[in-house]
Amino acid sequence: MTERLGRHNSLHPGAWWLWALALGTAATRTTNPLLLALLLAVSAYVVASCRTAAPWARSYPAFVRLALAVLLLRLFFAVALGSPVPGTHTLLTLPEVPLPHWAQGIRIGGRVTAEGVVFALYDGLRLATLLVCVGAANALANPSRLLKSLPGALYEAGVAVVVALTFAPNLIADGRRLRAARRLRGRPDRGVRGLLHVGLPVLEGALERSVALAAAMDARGYGRSADVPDRVRRTTAVLTLGGLLGVCAGSYGLLTEDGGTYAFPLLLGGVAAALAGLHLGGRRSPRTRYRPDRWDGRAWLVGASGAAVAALLTLAASADPAALRPGVVPLVSPVLPLWPAAAVLLGLLPAFVAPAPAESFVPPSGKEPS
Secondary structure (H helix, E strand, O other): OHHHHHHHHOOOHHHHHHHHHHHHHHHHOOOOHHHHHHHHHHHHHHHHHHOOOOHHHHHHHHHHHHHHHHHHHHHHHHHHHOOOOOOOOEEEEEEEEOOOHHHOOOOEEEEEEHHHHHHHHHHHHHHHHHHHHHHHHHHHOOHHHHHHOOOHHHHHHHHHHHHHHHHHHHHHHHHHHHHHHHHHOOOOOOHHHHHHHHHHHHHHHHHHHHHHHHHHHHHOOOOOOOOOOHHHHHHHHHHHHHHHHHHHHHHHHHHOOOOOOOHHHHHHHHHHHHHHHHHHHHHHOOOOOOOOOOOOHHHHHHHHHHHHHHHHHHHHHHHOHHHHOOOOOOOOOOOOOHHHHHHHHHHHOHHHHOOOOOOOOOOOOOOOOO
């Protein structure tokens, strides 16, 4: 009941995803470990300040562990398989496995240089930061409310979306519950043995709960569409597909060094076309929303803070690339640039403008009260 009454005081889940994805976009613009560490600290502080006690809010540590595993795996590949970065500072020399002539350019073992390890560390830390930002969105945004806010043109994909968005939170909640039960019975819950006894029931339970929710939505008519003229249907498909292709091409251009001239106009055009297609597609849905989530001023501030971080770091990457991408050949110590660091601190705004998390009752099943 408390969750139901406090829903109007909570933030729109789309604002959390916009903020988190913008921080992830900012992470892709730099390999400076000091800026990436600052992005990690900003996301962690906001999650600690704004997340609730719901099951999906406990997924953030799991994403942090996944990011750490990705970073260690990237370093392992750099040591075992070598790095394309030439280096002069040899750390160690591993026994090299001879490979056939058709595997030129690939090696196993050999010389491990400091330049290659540092390059792998920067690259892995950037990917790890992106994963942590996605984990922050999963911990802060209610997946059921996010699905409720989908535009009408995406209702057909709603069943698949709900399975994807609820599988990871259900997986983490089931894992915690089964590990606690095994500890109470005096059985091991860690290591390979504990993983073998817990892993399969956790996967099965999380998938069953996600599919059951999707089946309940389908049985209640979620995604049913009204009859619209073929001309409107074709226009909607062209605008949506063309807009999404434009967004993908523009995003790819922003991530490359040579796409600065065409990427941003293409991205804006793709977003405009996709929004027009989603607006037209909304006519296919005859349903109404019961107490829809409102995109209020606080949601605008949260989304704008993340967008400002992404925009300012993109500008900094073009204005001063040496500060945001420290060199590894030759090795140089990374320096924290002042105004990009101040731009990253804008991402802390949600911790001060977002509503305080309400202590709500959540049933053991992890389902939100209706």
